[in-house]
Amino acid sequence: MNPAPYVGRFAPSPTGPLHFGSLVAAVASFLDARAAGGRWLLRMEDLDRPRCEPGAADTILRQLEAYGLHWDGAVIQQSQRDDAYAAALDALKARxxxxxxxxxxxxxxxxxxxxxxxxxxxxxxxxxxxxxxxxxxxxxxxxxxxxxxxxxxxxxxxxxxxxxxxxxxxxxxxxxxxxQLAVVVDDAFQGITHVVRGADLLWNTPRQIYLQGLLGLPTPVYAHVPLITNAAGQKLSKQTLAPALPEAGRGAVLALALAVLGHPPPPELNDAGPAELLAWAGAHWRIGNVPLRPVIANTAP
Missing domain, CATH: 3.40.50.620 (HUPs)
Known part of the structure; x- marks a missing residue:
């Protein structure tokens, strides 16, 4: 039997704009899908309504497009899928x-x-x-x-x-x-075969696999990229005041993200823009080159 076609996803929470750490996770997910000839889907994980920032989802979409990360299909919003989660909870109650x-x-x-x-x-x-x-x-x-x-x-x-x-x-x-429940239900709904995400979610994986088993849902293949930290060793996040991705110099920012992922672009691409850099990276992507250890991004934008 032929394996199922690759379907990956990027699932940011719209609690603020994307920062360098979230760009690294998005780039890894995007390249892994494109290198496999697969689809790359987008899901807004706006489940926690009180933490979501007005307008952040639209900002994230614009940032992804500006950095050349174009997704396939419609964007799924968790805030519109309560019925699906309720059905899954009912199934868990029944057993x-x-x-x-x-x-x-x-x-x-x-x-x-x-x-x-x-x-x-x-x-x-x-x-x-x-x-x-x-x-x-x-x-x-x-x-x-x-x-x-x-x-x-x-x-x-x-x-x-x-x-x-x-x-x-x-x-x-x-x-x-x-x-934990929503992500399992949504990955199955979107037909996700491969999950590439930040290592801060690594130990959520056993819980999600257990829920998949209880609900009779398929288990994707997982890969967790190292976290990007600041000089104090803190994960880049809204809580640690990580700045939003810059609008200028996107090629240099993307080249730094690729280097963090173990795929530094060659010198001839020093002045390249996002499209050219992503084309090169897609042709050279090897997930085995991604480092295990967190990277202190002292030079991160």
């Missing part, structure tokens, strides 16, 4: 894979945390809501087994969901669906 949780943030403040700083849920409501409480959220009941997966950049990895994550939320106390 007894989830349970209601009454715990508040303050009640969990003293709970232990994993290496990503996330709360390890202590199982307070696992066997039923405590007397006098009401359901606020829905959690997935995870098994005490190790989940193994292969990452095309990071290699073979393993995580015990019960020990390292705990029962995780799929519908939040504020009524919004959680990222």
């Amino acid at each position: 007894g894979a989830v349970y209601p949780c009454a715990c508040t943030r303050s009640q969990l403040a003293q709970a232990p945390r994993n290496r990503e700083g996330e709360i390890l849920y202590p199982g307070t409501c696992r066997n039923g809501l405590p007397p006098g409480t009401i359901a606020r959220a829905w959690r997935v009941r995870v098994p005490d087994v190790s989940a193994r997966f292969h990452d095309r950049i990071q290699g073979d990895l393993e995580q015990n969901l019960a020990r390292d994550v705990g029962d995780f939320i799929v519908k939040r106390a504020d009524g919004l669906f959680a990222y």
Whole structure:
């Protein structure tokens, strides 16, 4: 049998404009799809409405186009897909894979945390809501087994969901669906075969694979590119005041992104624009050249 045609995606959250770190992730995803002769789709992960910035989605679209990153098909918006997430939650309820949780943030403040700083849920409501409480959220009941997966950049990895994550939320106390559920439903809906994204999402992968199994959905092939950090070792983000991508000198910015990904353009392309640089990079793309370690982008725009 022939393998399924490659379908990749870039899924930014419109909490602000793209910065250099998000450009690196977008470029890696774009090149991996184009080098495979595949499609590259775009999804706005505006699930967390309170954190989304007005106009940011349109700004992101303009930035991608300005840097030569042209997507295929219509842009999917998570904020318009609550019905699909509700159907998935109903399916999880039908098989007894989830349970209601009454715990508040303050009640969990003293709970232990994993290496990503996330709360390890202590199982307070696992066997039923405590007397006098009401359901606020829905959690997935995870098994005490190790989940193994292969990452095309990071290699073979393993995580015990019960020990390292705990029962995780799929519908939040504020009524919004959680990222873990939405991303699994949307990847299947869009027919995604390959996910290339930042390493900050690496340890979300076992949760998503577990949900895919519960829902009978296919599991994409994963690759997690190294995070771009500032001089203080912090991930470039809105929270660390990472500046928006510049409108001038886009070729130089893109060349720096390619160098960070282990694909420095040759000297003859020093003055090239985005289209020429991406054409060269697509012809020379090798995901095995992408480094494992985070890159301190002291010279990042």
